[in-house]
Amino acid sequence: MSSRNVSRLIVCARVLAVAVFLVILLFPIFWTTTMAFKPAEEWAPTDGTTYWLPADWTLSNFIRVLNIGDTGGFGGIVEAPLDATPSIIRSLIAGIGGTLIALVCGTLTAYGISRHRAGGRHHPFSILQMRMFPPIAVIVPILFLWTYLQLFDTVHGLALVYGAVTFPFVVWLMRSFFDEIPREIGEAARVDGCSRMGVFLKAILPLARGGLATTALFVFILNWSDFIIALSLTDANKTAPVFLNEITSASTGREFGPQAALGLILMLPPLVLAVFIQKHLVRGMTFGAIKR
């Protein structure tokens, strides 16, 4: 085989590999999206046919899961009403709250580590070690503690745990962003008369905007999509992922359609946040400040 054909073959193989990867990655999204618009007959077919695309696009799943109308029941049977809205709100509160807690505490800690060598050589790493094992390993003690503190089954209690669990990520990420900012800019600000906090807020933080935005998005996604912690720490005050899991009915078992609809709705806040954050992701922020 000529070398030209061999290289063509290699290119084809690469394209194929990428295509396969993409299919695996995107298939769940595709399936969920199409499922959300299928009527009950199609997401729970009795004759075993698989509907790849809805033959009969409908909004009935959304109507049902948000309790905004009457779907007239499924298959003629009237089901108990579902309302996911309170759980969505709780997810937002816990998610945003937890993100803010982690960002504030984590950014300040990261600054201390980066600039003032807080914690010496060992403690900073031990912060990260906190997150090396999965939260589920400590969920039982947290459960006991939260019950004692009467934080069990509360949104704010959940937000606190989210904050604590994502705090190490913020420290880890923001520390490296702070390390990138030349030391002399902070010194110039001190010389110009800023207090220590002033240096942080006015000189350094504006330069770490991009890093902060990225970290915020990352952390929010983690908190927003959490299932296991919410499952353990809530009962009546569920968050949306937990709620979604429990959408079952006597007649049809798991209600895939409404679940998919809720899933689709839940994809939206991170997307909105990402779009919002785009404008803060500026590259080469410190160009021109320092000469070689």
Place this chain on the structure above:
Amino acid sequence: MAQIELDRIDKLFGNVEAVVDLSLDIPDGSFVALLGPSGCGKTTTMNMIAGLEVPSRGEIRMNGASVVDVPIGKRNVGFVFQNYAIFTKLTAYENIAYGLRVRKMPAAEVDAAVHRVAKLLDIEPLLDRGARGLSVNDLQKVAIGRSMIVNPDVFLLDEPFSNLDAGFRAFMRTELKRLQRELGQTMIYVTHDQLEAMSMAEHIAILDRGRLQQWGTPEEVFDSPSNLFVAGFVGSIPMNLIDVGLEHSGRGLVARAVDGGHQPIALSAERRFATTNGGSYKLGFRPEHARLVSPEDDAVDLRGTVSLLEELGPRSIVHVGIDNLSLRVVVLPSVRPAIGERVGVTFERTKFHLFDDSGLALI
């Protein structure tokens, strides 16, 4: 050994013209400097010769054969960078030996080569020291040794001495010049410091904004700059440049300085050229070729007031202000005019330059 030819090279980065219509003929075994201010395209040109960049247009030939498609690894060029790029965890010996070891040369030959190079650079006693323990000056020598040892056809150096202290830099210049003569390799040295270029190079290519301004020996670019840019750039102390109008009179060519009251300055030029009476020209003379005289003296060309005195040790520079103009004159340390004193300035008639309004030299 390599003779290098650049044939009408262009290099564009997006819309930015980094190098425009550059043609150079670098003789085999010569020491050539690429001189110019930052952004002039000298580093880009060097990168193209090395193979790190590909010209947008034009040809590069080494020893007659086109090398535009030859990747950098196969061009046999040696590099010495500004920040020496030494492997800090290895000893000086291992750093120098690196290139040969990568080429799987037998250990005994490697050893002989390393010692030969170290002797040439006068760093033999330092061979076993870790790179961390070496001074900046020695590190630069190790960097040179590391590039030298593989016997490249061309040596490319990018301002390698800018981190060294001034005294040592003077000695490294001598060393490098001596080395190049002994090894006979073609050496291309990129710098923005005209002193370095003048001191070391046999030929200098002066670049500005991507275009070649002049190609010549140090004497040529100093004594006969081909345009205004070269005249102002070459020389430790910038040339004095005065706007003048020219007239042909009975006595020959006469210049009238725009600043300084249009005083006539007789230029006894041997040649006549096509000059328009009154057109705008620039008269240039070097501070070293000027003298301070009493303002009443007959031979005075220009009269002004002393605005500044720089006493530099072996000589001093007097700044003379004339209207909007500021001239520099080099004087002996014993000459110490007072600030505000009125003085006269004359310049040597065999050593001035005239430039037309596009900047080209007439004399």
Place this chain on the structure above:
Amino acid sequence: MTDVRLDHVSKRYGSIQALDDVSLHVAHQEFFCVLGPPGAGKTTLLRSIIGLEHPDVGTVEIGGHDVTGSEPGKRSVGIVFQNLALYPDKTVAKNLGFPLRHQSPRPSSAERDARVREIARLLHIEPLLNRRPAHLSGGERQRVAIGRALVRLHDVYLFDEPLSSLDALLRVEMRAELKHLQRNLEKTLIYVTHDHVEAMSLADRICVLAGGRVQQVASPLEIYRRPANKLVAWTIGSPPINLIEMNVVENDGRLSLNRADIRIGSLQDGMLDPLRALMGSGATLGVRPEAVMLDRDAGGSRLSCRVIAVEPLGSETIVDLELHGQVIKALTPPGVAYRPDERLPVAFDLGTAHIFGGDGATVYSPDGDQSLVLHVGSAPNE
């Protein structure tokens, strides 16, 4: 009265002694240059004065007040950092205005704008006020950094190698501008550089710093004519002074300097006593390149050296010669063409030579006017 005084200041970083018992007094409104090779401790010195470093030992006084422990922003000292440290996310106008926001009492926004404009005009950067540092040239950024230091009326200004990254041509031009600027400002200015021409040109007094120690503090001409030691002599002058180790020998009551086949017998009168004291130990002869004579001016000199390299600089030529394994540099007028490997007769003009003892300290420097040395071949002015 804003003078600056350092008293026995020392600072150590790990195993490196950055400043070693440094004591200095910078007078009110003086242009004081600190000159030295890279790593000499110059930046540490500035940082100690402004308060970004605290000395291990010793005190810093500004205008008579001990400021050793106080915060950087409170010492009434402005600094231009070596690497500028401009705020990249802020425009030039905001960069210049930033220090004013922290002045107490805080000026009104109109006052701040006026001041920013005034400084911008002084430094010729008015058209750039709305640009960010990324869109400025090297020279423009330099001026913004200088402007930011000047915008508040401090008592003392510190400049850390402000011209070092500029092209050679721009540097020469900025030098004259700086000199005019300092005169107009009427402030105490401490200026750090490794370029001795800059120091000679700008300073009222120069402090030569090397290895964290003060080598000499004196006026530029004093340092050039009477360097305190070998190091100082080497630091000033381009090309650097030739330092030749020799032995002091006495024959029949006559002293001479010997080394291998070199014998310098006709010594200046003033040299004899100091040399006698060095007999038995070594001495170093310091001859500036201007004082190394070749060809006809060397007359009947029996010393002949091989030319290693010739460096034509245009206005003069440096000839590198080999003297018993050492490189000697001679400065000659342009136009004479020497060739490598040629042998030339060489003589030293001892009227301007220095003698240094075994420890490097100066034992003898010539008296009188430096103008006795002629640039070989050129006629004297006035």
